[in-house]
Amino acid sequence: MSKKIVAIDMDDTICHLVPKAIHYHNAAYPDLPLTIDQVISFDLSGIWHPECTEEIFFGRPKLYEELEVFDEHTIEEVRRISEEHDVIIVTAARPSAVQEKWNWLQRHMPFIPFENFFVAKRKYLLEFDLLIDDGPHNLLAAREAGKRTIGIPRPWNSTLQNEFLMKDSWNGMGELVNNVLSGPGFPAKG
Numbered sequence: 001m002s003k004k005i006v007a008i009d010m011d012d013t014i015c016h017l018v019p020k021a022i023h024y025h026n027a028a029y030p031d032l033p034l035t036i037d038q039v040i041s042f043d044l045s046g047i048w049h050p051e052c053t054e055e056i057f058f059g060r061p062k063l064y065e066e067l068e069v070f071d072e073h074t075i076e077e078v079r080r081i082s083e084e085h086d087v088i089i090v091t092a093a094r095p096s097a098v099q100e101k102w103n104w105l106q107r108h109m110p111f112i113p114f115e116n117f118f119v120a121k122r123k124y125l126l127e128f129d130l131l132i133d134d135g136p137h138n139l140l141a142a143r144e145a146g147k148r149t150i151g152i153p154r155p156w157n158s159t160l161q162n163e164f165l166m167k168d169s170w171n172g173m174g175e176l177v178n179n180v181l182s183g184p185g186f187p188a189k190g
């Protein structure tokens with residue numbers, strides 16, 4: 001039997017992008033500090049400082065290299081999943097951030113070969129059996145395509161948390177992946 005393809009997102013799935021971007025935003029604009037709970041969609045233009053831009057918020061040089069690993073279980077669980085399945089890392093990276101993201105992966109997860117590193121915003125075009133992601137649009141598109149999903153609960157996907165299987169820690173993720181892959185499949189929840 002061929003290996004199952006497990007697609008894993010980067011930002012706010014295996015590392016923390018939004019908290020770090022908020023940190024720099026608040027340092028630059030202390031008169032309008034943001035909290036993560038305010039981030040209820042991927043469009044932050046209504047809540048960030050009037051002088052802030054997409055480029056300032058997400059385009060800070062080296063931002064993607066310094067992101068913290070999601071939690072203390074993340075690296076070992078991704079390694080465990082990759083020993084059993086075909087793990088691909090799929091990230092909707094800004095073109096300028098691709099090198100930074102690959103550097104991050106090499107530093108923290110050197111067991112991921114470069115042929116398993118996919119830069120793709122339209123993730124639904126890829127073949128995979130299971131997607132682990134925080135992006136509501138990605139979870140919805142995967143479900144639409146009949147794929148299995150595990151969501152990472154974040155404020156911006158709160159409206160989906162009752163209808164998708166969610167896991168807020170990487171502790172035991174490998175086991176959950178196996179359960180989801182061997183289970184009845186669709187629906188995504190359960």
Ligand SMILES: [Mg+2]
Pocket residue numbers: 009010011012013133134135
């Ligand atoms: Mg993400």
